[in-house]
Amino acid sequence: MNVIRIPNVFQASATELPFPDNYFDAVFTDPPYYDNVPYSYLSDFFYVWLKRAIGDLYPELFSTPLTPKSKEIVAYTNNRSWEEAKEYFEEMLKKSFQEINRILKPNGIAVIVYAHKTTSGWxxxxxxxxDSGLVITASWPINTEMKARLRAKESAALASSIYIVCRKMERQPTGWFNEVKEELKKHLNKKLDRLWKEGISGADFFISAIGSAIEVFGKYEKVMDYEGNVIRADKLLEYVRELVTEKFESIAFSK
Ligand SMILES: C[S@@+](CC[C@H](N)C(=O)[O-])C[C@H]1O[C@@H](n2cnc3c(N)ncnc32)[C@H](O)[C@@H]1O
Structure with missing residues (x-):
């Protein structure tokens, strides 16, 4: 017998999810991509009409004249500097990933979709x-975007998004940067060959390499150098960029 399950839909900020700890087996999320799309401003266009048409049916969803903006996770620079926008985005995204970690059951799975062309966005x-506590176990690029979409017109937009798979489980404590570098080199060498064979090229190749690199350093609580300095994403990405450039040249010139 077919059982029809009616899903429950909730509206809340990703930074304050209305669910208890250890509740879900899996979470799938497509968070905002840094400064790519001003979602709430775009939504205003539709919101004012929806409010007129169905506002009386869902008064709690249409209580404000325009869409609420204060908790939106986007790196806007219309009211703050670049540095502040970046900090705000990072902090809010961290809170929402910590929420995912909190509501997942132990060993539960989270899939996070992300796409951005700039290193800053990554x-x-x-x-x-x-900083979220989640452990990254895999990452794959998937072609998700239509070539003819408006966002791709007259811009070098990406064709793929990166699907990052995480688990709620114990992390390995400290990864030492020198050893992590060796691990990255070996891992990227293999994985980039595979991605190239599968037709990933151009900007997507570089972005997929970032995803693959996260598989390596995302399993440690923190990465440190031998002098005790914590290595953050900027340093890790600098090294990944060197590796991808080397790999790209070796593949391109061996043809
Ligand atoms: C990449 S888009 C998701 C697009 C969606 N997967 C689709 O295909 O339509 C990111 C979404 O996150 C929403 N968002 C921004 N800040 C949020 C917050 N604090 N809590 C929940 N969602 C938020 C944005 O409004 C936007 O709709």
């Missing part, structure tokens, strides 16, 4: 993930 995601 730095914030990686720092937030490293």
């Amino acid at each position: 730095e914030t995601l990686i720092n937030s993930l490293l």
Whole structure:
């Protein structure tokens, strides 16, 4: 017999989820991509019409004249500096990943989709993930975008998004940067060959390498150098960029 399950839909900020600890087997999320899309401002266009048409049916969802903006996780620079926007985004994303970790059952799985062309956009995601407690176990690029979409017109937009798979489990304590570098080199060498064969190229190749690198350093609570300095995403990504450039040149010139 077919059982029809009616899903429950809730509206809340990702930074304050209305669920108890250890509640879900899996969480799947597509968070905002740094400064890519001003979601709430775009939503205003539809919101004012929806409010007129169905506002009386869902008064709690349409209580404000325009969409609420104060808890939106976007790196806006219209009211703050670049540095402040980046800090705000990183902090809010960290809170929402910590919430995911809290509501997942032990060994539960989280899939986080992300796409951004700039290292800055990735730095914030990686720092937030490293501080969330989640352990990254895999990452794959998946072609998700239509070539003809408006966002791709006259811009070098990415064709793929990176699907980052995480678990709620114990992390390995400290990874030593020198050893992590060796591990990264070996891992990226293999994985980039595979991705290249599967047709990932251009900007997507570099971005997929970042995803693959997270598989290595995302399993440690923190990465440190021998002098005791904590290595954050900017340093890790600098090294990944060197490795990808080397790999790209070796693949491109061997043809
Ligand atoms: C990449 S988009 C998701 C797009 C969606 N997967 C789709 O296909 O339509 C990110 C979404 O996160 C929402 N968002 C921003 N801040 C949020 C917050 N604090 N809590 C929950 N969602 C938020 C944005 O409004 C936007 O809809």
